[in-house]
Amino acid sequence: MSNAIVPSSGVLVGRATVPGHAYPRIVTVRDGALFDITSKAAPTVRDIAELDNPAAYVTGATGTRLGDIDAIITNSWADKFDPSIPALLSPIDLQAVKASGVTFVASLLERVIEEQAKGDKAKADSLREDVLKLIGADLSQIVPGSPAAMQVKEALIARGVWSQYLEVGIGPDAEIFTKGQPMSTVGFGADVGLHPISSWNNPEPEIVLVVSSAGRIVGATLGNDVNLRDVEGRSALLLGKAKDNNASGSVGPFIRLFDGDFTIEMVKVAELSMRVEGQDGFVLDGHSNMAKISRTPESLVEATIGRHHQYPDGLVLYLGTMFAPVKDRDGPGKGFTHKLGDIVSISTPSLGTLSNRVKLSTECAPWTYGASHLLRDLAQAELL
Structure with missing residues (x-):
């Protein structure tokens, strides 16, 4: 699989912690460096997604250089984080976090x-x-x-x-569910969480669409829709418990915005690679080809947002995965399940690589910074 964290081209937007600021900053990548483009015109990624031409805005935005992207990527790993330099966060903020299931x-x-x-x-x-x-x-x-x-x-x-x-x-109706609440996703390098009750689980490498409140698809990124197979297998009514836990959804590293060079048609033919590397020496490689999806990305968006359901802050939509690991890990017939410390990397050339380390959800950093905190901080900084 490709080891490129950031795609070699494209208009990228994301979020980062930046020393001296109490709230996440809006960032982009230019010439191998990370730039802070936070402004009153668009203080959140949600605001950028609502613009008529998000890619043109990000391309033309005035920015402050924060440092080399490679150093900031390294600092984004939870176990290497140095608060004196920037680190990447999930590239989404106020959007609803939705997911589609059983699409392959x-x-x-x-x-x-x-x-x-x-x-x-x-x-x-x-x-x-x-x-x-x-x-x-x-x-x-x-x-x-x-x-x-x-x-x-x-x-x-x-x-x-x-x-x-x-x-x-x-059947005629797609499965669409809520993966998590706005502001709950984690980004590149963060720990992803498994509920402690689970003993059969797996990563789910997916493309994630970024959708405006008008239902317009404005870009895409990568996601890991962490899944507890034993919990969901006991009863579909346990889907919420299987899917929505602390740090159970990762997104990133950046949103690539649609422009003349990157379109929904490229998303439809993207090939995702995934690697799981365990501390026990176990390695699992998998692939997911978007061309094999059974419902079009547009139809999944239409099933999510429209006259039947509005999202004033827009949404992101995990598109589902064809990857269901069955490779034996601990002996014949025992199948695959995560072990703590696994590194999961999801990659495609047009969107880069999203990597995370697996822990129990109870041991991941608790989610304490929500939409109310962000809005208060933006108001105090006179960005609202």
Whole structure:
């Protein structure tokens, strides 16, 4: 996989801690350096996303040089952080954090297996073969909600293998859920959290769209939609517990804004690489090809925001993943699950690399700085 943290081109915007400022600063990358472009015209990333031309604004914004980007990236790791120099944060702020699930056939089948195993990873291998035999049809060729999909649904119901995950995978309605609250995501180098009750879990490498309050897609970034397979497998009603925990969602390193050189069409063909490196010497590599998504990114945005649901501060939307790791880690038939200290890196050339270390959510830095704190600090700095 590519080791480039920052893409070699493009209009990038993000957030950083900067010495001398109590609140996050808005930053961009120019000629290998990080620049502070915070201004009263757009004091938050949400405000930039609401502009008619966010990329043109960031390109033309007056900035203060903060230092070489490589040094700031190094300082962004939680265990290397020096408060005397800047460090990257999640590049989003006031936006709602939404996610779409079961948008790739590979992960759809794994969700069905989780459900059949009732969260018991020891049963997954034997069930995988049985489920594949029962389903039979090549679901990747089926358009969700189409007459052909409904015929497959009826056939599977008759065979007794219908699942709530198949419903959102090939049915007319996409799964859209709240991943976390505004200001709750972590950025490059931060620790990501697993709830202590989980013993079967995995990373989910995804592209994350940045959407304005008008429903316009203005850019994209990378995300890790950390997942607790055992918790969700016990019951889909535990989705909130499986998905929304302290530091359970990472985003970054920067938002790449759409311009003449980077468009939604490039997102649709992006290939994501992911590597998990454990302190035990275990290495897991995986890939996710956006061209294999079963619903278009635009249709997922339309299912999230519109006349049926408004988001005055805009939103970000995780697009889902086809990556569901099954490589044995601790012995034959034991499958994959995280170990504390794992380093997860998600990469694609157009968006760079997002890396995080895995810890328990109870051991990650607590989330203490919310929207109210940001607004008070911006008001005190006379930026509102």
